[in-house]
Amino acid sequence: MEDEADSEDLFDVQEILVDPKQSPVRIDKFVTDKLPRISRNRVQNGIRSGSILVDGRPVKPNHKLSPGERITVLLPRHGDREEGLLAEDIPLDIRYEDEAILIVHKPPGMVVHPGVGNPSGTLVNALAHHLRAQDDIPVLPGNDDDRVGLVHRIDKDTSGLLVVAKTDAAMSFLAKQFFDHSIDRTYQALVWGAPDPADGTIDRYIGRHPRLRQIYTVFDEEEAGKHAITHYRTLEDLYYVSLLELKLETGRTHQIRVHMKSIGNPVFQDEKYGGDRIMKGTVYSKFKSFVEGCFALCPRQALHAKSIGFVHPTTREYVHFDSDLPEDMHAALERWRTYVGHRRHNNTLEQ
Structure with a gap:
């Protein structure tokens, strides 16, 4: 799901096997009786959306169950109740x-x-x-x-x-x-260096770091992590940094940030994954001052959830929404463009 939260953690998935002696009963009533904490209305909505399946197939709310059928229930998880959640008039x-x-x-x-x-x-x-x-x-x-x-x-x-x-x-x-x-979700990120190849796919398992529990890392074996696939495309190669378009095939926690670090191109200014220090170019004087200026312009990881597309729940038509890069990422990118353009003109790119 989102780069920042494992999609599997956002859903409850349960399986119910209909008893061999079960008399015919509507699926919405059966599931409501079996899972009393879920309202019948929510169960019916789940059936209509295809989130509640019988033997892997969608059915209607009035479907009569037969003995031996297997019901799969997938519903978004409603987290622990927050006592006194404050509704605040904050601009959106x-x-x-x-x-x-x-x-x-x-x-x-x-x-x-x-x-x-x-x-x-x-x-x-x-x-x-x-x-x-x-x-x-x-x-x-x-x-x-x-x-x-x-x-x-x-x-x-x-x-x-x-x-x-x-x-x-x-x-x-x-x-x-x-x-x-x-x-269909598209991200854009400013990363250190230029990925090789310029366009590609990262297919590596992701799990918690064995020692540093606040971050995640890649693994070669499934037992140590969850399968994660990230597709990336270089939009602009500025030698020291690159602007990438990224699409997730899976949704693991910190997926983009962990995958980009794993190929040596951490997200620019990403403190957790090593992008908050110089990763390309000299560490001396003028260049260091320039990079610190870019960090000041974009004082957070340069990662943006740019677009999202999905089938609308009411019209059942595909809809797509897009957004521009926020000001801080745009400002840092423009500064790199100017710097690299000048260096290329004078043939003085730091090695």
């Missing part, structure tokens, strides 16, 4: 909104979810206020917890687009697409 950069979904652009530095040390001022606090302020908008079940319609997330210091579900039906429909990795 909303790029699109209708009765079912909302597309919001998260600026760098904004935390997505409340948590220890961040009880307020988050995107969720702002969304809670925005959704509840509109009386004609149905309140998503679970709006009292820390999810508020979010079926994916990005890290505090990553900027970009997020889709928010405004109804439970939309939540189920979008969640299924995220779980199936059918959502």
Whole structure:
């Protein structure tokens, strides 16, 4: 899912085997009885969205179950309830909104979810206020917890687009697409150096670092991590740094950042993964001062969730949303363009 959160952690997946002596019963009633913490309405929405399957196939809510059938239930996880979640009137950069979904652009530095040390001022606090302020908008079940319609997330210091579900039906429909990795998401990143090859695919397992538990690393074996695939394309090669377009085939925590470090091209100014120091060029005087100036312009990892495309939960048509690079990344990129252009003209690129 998002570069910053493992997609599998955002969903509950359960399997139920229908007892050989089970009498015919509607699937929505059967699942509600088996999973009483999930409302019948939410179960029905899950069935309609294809998130609840019988023997691997979608069915209708009135499907009569037969003995021996296997039910797979995939539903977005509603996290632990946050007592007294504060709905705050915080400005939101909303790029699109209708009765079912909302597309919001998260600026760098904004935390997505409340948590220890961040009880307020988050995107969720702002969304809670925005959704509840509109009386004609149905309140998503679970709006009292820390999810508020979010079926994916990005890290505090990553900027970009997020889709928010405004109804439970939309939540189920979008969640299924995220779980199936059918959502089309494009990132852009400024990375150190020039990847070789310029366009390629990184296919390596990702898991927690065995010693440094706050970061992730790559592994060659499945037992040590989860399968992760990142496709990248070089948009601009500036010798010292490159602007890349990246697409995720899987959604592991910190996937882009870990994969780019693994090939020697960490994301520019990424403190956790080594991008906050000079990785290409000399470490002396003028160049060092120049790089520090670029760090000051973009004081966070230069990673942006640029676009997102998916099948709309109401119209069932494909929709696509795009955004420009934020000012801090654009400013750093322009400074590199000027510097490299001057050096190339004078044939004085540092080796």
